[in-house]
Amino acid sequence: MRRIGLLTSGGDCQALNAAMRGVVKSLLYSGEQIEIYGFLNGYQGLIYGNYRMLDGGDFSGILTRGGTILGSSRTPFKTIQDPDPNGLNKVEAMKHSYYKLNLDCLVILGGNGTHKTANLLREEGLNIVTLPKTIDNDLWGTDMTFGFQSAVDIATEAIDCIHTTADSHGRVFIVEVMGHKVGFLTLNAGMASGADIILIPEIPYDIDKIVKAINARKERGSKFTIIAVAEGAISKEDAKLSKKDYKKKLEKRAHPVSYEVAEAIKAKTGQEVRVTIPGHMQRGGSPCPYDRVFASRLGAEAGKLILKGEYGFMVGYKNREIVKVPLKDVAGKLKSLSPDAAIIKEAKLLGISFGD
Numbered sequence: 001m002r003r004i005g006l007l008t009s010g011g012d013c014q015a016l017n018a019a020m021r022g023v024v025k026s027l028l029y030s031g032e033q034i035e036i037y038g039f040l041n042g043y044q045g046l047i048y049g050n051y052r053m054l055d056g057g058d059f060s061g062i063l064t065r066g067g068t069i070l071g072s073s074r075t076p077f078k079t080i081q082d083p084d085p086n087g088l089n090k091v092e093a094m095k096h097s098y099y100k101l102n103l104d105c106l107v108i109l110g111g112n113g114t115h116k117t118a119n120l121l122r123e124e125g126l127n128i129v130t131l132p133k134t135i136d137n138d139l140w141g142t143d144m145t146f147g148f149q150s151a152v153d154i155a156t157e158a159i160d161c162i163h164t165t166a167d168s169h170g171r172v173f174i175v176e177v178m179g180h181k182v183g184f185l186t187l188n189a190g191m192a193s194g195a196d197i198i199l200i201p202e203i204p205y206d207i208d209k210i211v212k213a214i215n216a217r218k219e220r221g222s223k224f225t226i227i228a229v230a231e232g233a234i235s236k237e238d239a240k241l242s243k244k245d246y247k248k249k250l251e252k253r254a255h256p257v258s259y260e261v262a263e264a265i266k267a268k269t270g271q272e273v274r275v276t277i278p279g280h281m282q283r284g285g286s287p288c289p290y291d292r293v294f295a296s297r298l299g300a301e302a303g304k305l306i307l308k309g310e311y312g313f314m315v316g317y318k319n320r321e322i323v324k325v326p327l328k329d330v331a332g333k334l335k336s337l338s339p340d341a342a343i344i345k346e347a348k349l350l351g352i353s354f355g356d
């Protein structure tokens with residue numbers, strides 16, 4: 001008999017359920033006797049001992065279901081070692097839940113912050129296996145995270161819809177895409193939808209270069225311009241600020257970056273500019289077929305690791321192969337796009353401006 005804990009932590013995304021289903025199915029089909037403890041709302045469930053006992057039936061019919069059957073929450077790593085408002089030691093409380101239920105291992109699905117805590121629990125002696133989720137695709141150690149392709153589909157569709165309206169009205173349209181501090185989602189959705197200008201955090205923009213690209217399109221007879229802006233896009237001036245000063249500026253900023261870009265374009269070109277922000281839509285709905293397959297594969301491989309008793313790994317994807325990556329290597333690192341990446345050079349060959 002193996003006792004497995006499961007939890008989903010951080011911002012949700014598509015295919016969390018598909019991934020958990022993959023883990024459980026692969027364990028059940030091995031003939032292994034298992035008990036499954038699903039901790040509710042991420043690490044909060046582990047800290048406060050809130051869990052549900054689950055069986056195979058709970059994982060039936062959830063391959064296509066968005067969100068997470070366990071619920072999720074953000075439990076910031078930077079305060080994980082601080083006592084809770086009632087003085088509870090959160091790390092000890094998580095260990096207590098694990099040992100009280102006599103778990104053999106804990107399967108944790110999450111992104112960057114989640115992996116820091118997962119690694120801490122590993123250091124504390126718990127058996128941990130993790131799976132890489134996030135629409136941002138910013139997790140180090142894996143070329144791809146599940147949720148990413150589904151979010152690319154949604155953001156692409158949003159820009160596709162804007163395209164027709166931009167054409168009808170001859171306007172500049174900005175679509176702001178999620179992605180936190182990296183530009184994978186914006187770049188891919190932007191390229192997939194034929195955006196003319198793509199602004200990503202990894203390439204600070206110069207507003208005059210954006211205006212130049214808009215004017216050049218106008219001179220070539222294009223009535224409209226589509227700009228895909230990453231939520232973390234940053235101007236060249238702001239990129240020169242210290243991290244502390246930039247953080248202060250962000251705290252004071254009343255509107256998302258897209259509105260700053262829109263105002264500046266309006267002022268410099270006199271053109272009508274509209275901003276659309278699909279926001280959390282990008283994390284919602286049913287996972288795309290790619291993510292269903294991908295998350296199922298990752299889940300199945302996690303099941304394999306558990307059966308072999310190999311713990312302390314994230315199941316990732318490198319060079320088109322599923323791999324196990326030591327958690328100690330993953331925790332605390334951010335994956336971002338290199339401005340010299342082939343895809344960026346190719347986008348530039350297609351005439352896409354990055355405002356640089």
Ligand code: F6P
Nearest residue numbers: 011111134135136178179180283
């Ligand atoms: O990490 C996923 C993500 O959707 C980011 O793209 C975005 O910056 C953030 O989460 C939004 O977080 P929240 O759901 O807490 O508003």
